[in-house]
Amino acid sequence: MAKKxxxxxxxxxxxxxxxxxxxxxxxQKAMTNHVADLTRKIETMVFNMQQLEFGKQAFISALKKSLxxxxxxxx
Numbered sequence: 135m136a137k138k139x140x141x142x143x144x145x146x147x148x149x150x151x152x153x154x155x156x157x158x159x160x161x162q163k164a165m166t167n168h169v170a171d172l173t174r175k176i177e178t179m180v181f182n183m184q185q186l187e188f189g190k191q192a193f194i195s196a197l198k199k200s201l202x203x204x205x206x207x208x209x
């Protein structure tokens with residue numbers, strides 16, 4: 135039979151200190167969930183900003199190329 139691994143309880147590491155989530159109050163658990171949710175949202179926003187910046191730069195490049203083509207046609 136395989137040895138059963140010791141069940142690990144969910145922990146929160148805050149400023150290098152480990153806290154057992156199961157021993158937190160409901161209010162502390164809620165704050166922990168809010169922090170986790172806000173962290174995910176911030177990461178998503180950063181990802182979206184990168185996409186938007188890249189897309190904006192692509193349109194600027196296309197516009198410059200188009201305007202340069204018009205200048206060549208005029209000449």
